[in-house]
Amino acid sequence: MPIAGKFITFEGGEGAGKSTQLTRLAERLRAAGETVLSLREPGGTPFGEKMRDVLKQPGSAIQPAAEALLFASCRAQLVADVIAPALAAGKVVLCDRFIDSTVAYQSGGRGLDRALIESANRLACGSVLPDLTVLLDLDPTRGLGRASVRDQGQADRFEVLGAEFHRKVRELYHSLAKEEPGRFFVVDAARPAEAVEQEVWHEIARRFR
Numbered sequence: 001m002p003i004a005g006k007f008i009t010f011e012g013g014e015g016a017g018k019s020t021q022l023t024r025l026a027e028r029l030r031a032a033g034e035t036v037l038s039l040r041e042p043g044g045t046p047f048g049e050k051m052r053d054v055l056k057q058p059g060s061a062i063q064p065a066a067e068a069l070l071f072a073s074c075r076a077q078l079v080a081d082v083i084a085p086a087l088a089a090g091k092v093v094l095c096d097r098f099i100d101s102t103v104a105y106q107s108g109g110r111g112l113d114r115a116l117i118e119s120a121n122r123l124a125c126g127s128v129l130p131d132l133t134v135l136l137d138l139d140p141t142r143g144l145g146r147a148s149v150r151d152q153g154q155a156d157r158f159e160v161l162g163a164e165f166h167r168k169v170r171e172l173y174h175s176l177a178k179e180e181p182g183r184f185f186v187v188d189a190a191r192p193a194e195a196v197e198q199e200v201w202h203e204i205a206r207r208f209r
Ligand SMILES: Nc1ncnc2c1ncn2[C@@H]1O[C@H](COP(=O)(O)OP(=O)(O)O)[C@@H](O)[C@H]1O
Pocket: 012, 013, 014, 015, 016, 017, 018, 019, 020, 021, 146, 147, 149, 150, 189, 190, 191, 192, 193, 194, 196
């Protein structure tokens, strides 16, 4: 499968199944002979992993603008140090959250100006943009329920935000997918994980094979 050098991101709300599906896709791609690099945001670099703790801790009092810039900052580091070199080396790069998360959460959820968030994304990424973005679409109430079971009630700084916040996040994800239908693939994440996995795999084969 000639998908070397492709960049695929997973997006969606809390508990939608991003990490689950990323792992499953990585396994399938490796079995198909691809060299795969699995990443998550924020994270993937020593700097990013440190900032991840800060950004996720429920106790961190971070202003919305500071939060948006911190995510962008982690992204800039990850793109330059890890993603760009990996793509140049012909790896398939999978990333759990990327530019669309900041638009959905910091603009949709927090209410920051979308154009400013997009500028920060451009600064962070340059020309390194996803070839495909899988949007795992799920009612936030269900997603938060899954996340709560997964984390045994230990909610992070985003999971503790109310239903209204997560509803706005989902709405903005829908807008993004509508604006860029060529990049987005929207999956009904309420279906069993196996069914979602199959659908994603089918789409990858359709697009890149
Ligand atoms: N399609 C699915 N149906 C039901 N449960 C799922 C599904 N996908 C994932 N899960 C479970 O829901 C929880 C959240 O999944 P996860 O992949 O961690 O979501 P995310 O990374 O989007 O927050 C995990 O416990 C996972 O096993």
